[in-house]
Amino acid sequence: MAKGEFNGENNLSKVLHMSSGGGESSYAQNSSRQSSVFKSMQPSFNRLIQSLPLPNIGGLLRIADMGCANGMNTVSEVDFVVTTIKKLCSKRGLSIPPLQVFFNDLPCNDFNGLFMLLNALKPDYMAAGVPGSFYQALFPHGTINICFSIMALHWLSQVPEGVGNEGSCVYNRGKIWINGGRAEVARAYAEQSQKDLREFFRSRGEEMASGGVMFICAMGRPNGVNAEQQVTSEGEYCGPDFEAAWDDLISEEIVKAETRDSFNLPWYFPNADEMREAVEASGAFEIVKLEVCSGVCCMGEGEFEEWVRDVECFGKKKARLVRSFVGSLVEDAIGIENCNALFERMERRSNEMLEKGLLRPSRFVPCIVAALVRK
Numbered sequence: 181m182a183k184g185e186f187n188g189e190n191n192l193s194k195v196l197h198m199s200s201g202g203g204e205s206s207y208a209q210n211s212s213r214q215s216s217v218f219k220s221m222q223p224s225f226n227r228l229i230q231s232l233p234l235p236n237i238g239g240l241l242r243i244a245d246m247g248c249a250n251g252m253n254t255v256s257e258v259d260f261v262v263t264t265i266k267k268l269c270s271k272r273g274l275s276i277p278p279l280q281v282f283f284n285d286l287p288c289n290d291f292n293g294l295f296m297l298l299n300a301l302k303p304d305y306m307a308a309g310v311p312g313s314f315y316q317a318l319f320p321h322g323t324i325n326i327c328f329s330i331m332a333l334h335w336l337s338q339v340p341e342g343v344g345n346e347g348s349c350v351y352n353r354g355k356i357w358i359n360g361g362r363a364e365v366a367r368a369y370a371e372q373s374q375k376d377l378r379e380f381f382r383s384r385g386e387e388m389a390s391g392g393v394m395f396i397c398a399m400g401r402p403n404g405v406n407a408e409q410q411v412t413s414e415g416e417y418c419g420p421d422f423e424a425a426w427d428d429l430i431s432e433e434i435v436k437a438e439t440r441d442s443f444n445l446p447w448y449f450p451n452a453d454e455m456r457e458a459v460e461a462s463g464a465f466e467i468v469k470l471e472v473c474s475g476v477c478c479m480g481e482g483e484f485e486e487w488v489r490d491v492e493c494f495g496k497k498k499a500r501l502v503r504s505f506v507g508s509l510v511e512d513a514i515g516i517e518n519c520n521a522l523f524e525r526m527e528r529r530s531n532e533m534l535e536k537g538l539l540r541p542s543r544f545v546p547c548i549v550a551a552l553v554r555k
Contacts, residue, residue, distance in 0.1 A: 192338055192446055193286045193313050195512045198249045199504045200290035213478040213501075213545075214331045215253050217397060220476050221330075221549060222260060225395045228468060228551045229264045229326065233391045234274055241265065241277045243305075244324045244387075246314040247332025248283040250290040255297060257330055258283075262305055265326075279305035284318060287311040288508065313337055315379045319387040326393055327384055331547075333398035336446040337376045340368040344442040354437075356426060357418060357445040359410040366407035373448035377458035385464025385554065392554040394465065399449045400472045400548025410449045418445060418502055421495075421533050425526035434521060435514050443513045445506065455548055469551040476547045484543040488534065494541075495531035499523045 234241075243261055248254045258281050269276045281303075283294060291309045298307050312318050314329070315337040342348035343365060350368045352358070358366045384394060401410060411417060429435045452472050459465055479487070487494055503510075503523050511519045533539040 192336075193288070195288065195508060196286055196335070196446070197288035197290065197508050199507050200250065200293055204500055215256065216478045216480070217476055217545065217547060218253070218257055218260075218330050221395075221397045221547070224469065224549060224551060225260070225328070226264055228393045228395055228553075229261065230268060231468075231553065232265075232268070232325065232393055234265075234269060234272060234277075239277065240280055241325050242280045242282065242319075242323055243326045244282045244284060244310075244319065244328075246284050246327060246329040246384075247335070248285050248289070248294070249332075250285075250294045251297070254283065254294060255301060255303070257328070258305075259303070261326060261328070262303070281305050281307050282310045282319070282324075283307065284310040284312065284314060286313060315376050315383070317383045317386065321386055322389045324384075324388045324392060327388055328395040330397050331399065333377070333380065333396055334400070334447055334449050336369070336372050336448055337379075338372065339444045339446045340372040343368055343444050346438065346441070351441070352444055353441050356423060356440060356443055357410070357447065358408055359419070361408050363406070363408055369448045370407045370450075370454070373450055374454060374458060377450065377455065378461050381459050381462035381464065385462045388464075388554040390554055394550070394552040394554070396550040396552075397547050399447070400455070400546055401449045401451050402472050402474060402546060403451045403453055405451065407448075410447070418506065419539065421498070421530040421539065422502060422526055424529040424533075425522050428525040428529070429514075429518065429522055434518055439514060443509070445509070449546070450548060452548060455550060459550065459552065464555060465552040466555055467550070467552055469549065472546055472548050474546045475544045477543060478545045479543040481543065484541075488541055491531045491535050494534050495527040495529075498530045499527040502526065 243258065245254065245258060262279060265279070266276055283291070285291075289311070291311065295309065310318050340350065342350045343352045345351060350365050352361060352365045355361050358369050388394065411419065426440045430437050430440060452470055456467065456470050459467060459470065487497060507519065510522060514522070530539065534541070
């Protein structure tokens, strides 16, 4: 794949992965927010697991983590599920069935790092890696009892076709995402998201056993908010500071404007209506809960206050955070050296914008949460 040609026709599965290893820009070192979000959602997930018809499961209980990434977050999420199952068995006077956990993510994911961590921790379940997009079939029919996906389902299978192509009616000129952009570009993203979500629920509907439970937590937006307004709190994710860093590279003639315009983030934050439409189209699930929670805590109050109080610290941590989950895409588009330059400029821009009041960070994020039972 040529540099600067990352667009809707490129296959994300060959490129996208959370930053591996344990360095300062790795996903493992920059995923505390995802951990906080999951902890906030645990009571809902616990109630859903309580409804699982354990006496009907038979000899093996299979758990699938869709979009597992790597690091301790991955292990902690599965540990929570396993611990909940054990408590449920004890409460019902049942013996604990053998547990098999499938860790799914795109082929470029750091599965080696995950397996080394599991080997060191020696969990009391059987583990297997399942590389591949969760927007396709991954397991045999009727075999999965518990399925969950945490902070992953807002990633699209691809950037919508035409968004990165000059001459297209949905060419996203001057931007790297749809937030704050044109309505027609946002509609192209919405259509891609709906196509992907329908395939996700169709595939899971075939793979899950009757009575199985599914829990989803992903980035979302409230009903009534236009698709081009993806982020409802400024200063988070790839906001104006990230776009300003791209502008810096262009003005310094490090990259061309066309290169920036061909790079688009494969994200879409659906609202509850959009998610519900995709679930109902599958015809496979009973909806126990499906809503957008606007005030999901992703950072402790003390940690947040320290973060925004120290301007230099803010920019450094913000740049590392963003690089941990989009760095692989940026490197593929402009190369490692230019990627380093981009995030150096993002660090500076984040500091400047915070100091001038142009960023309003929040320790809360809007998440779409779905609790489903296979019919």
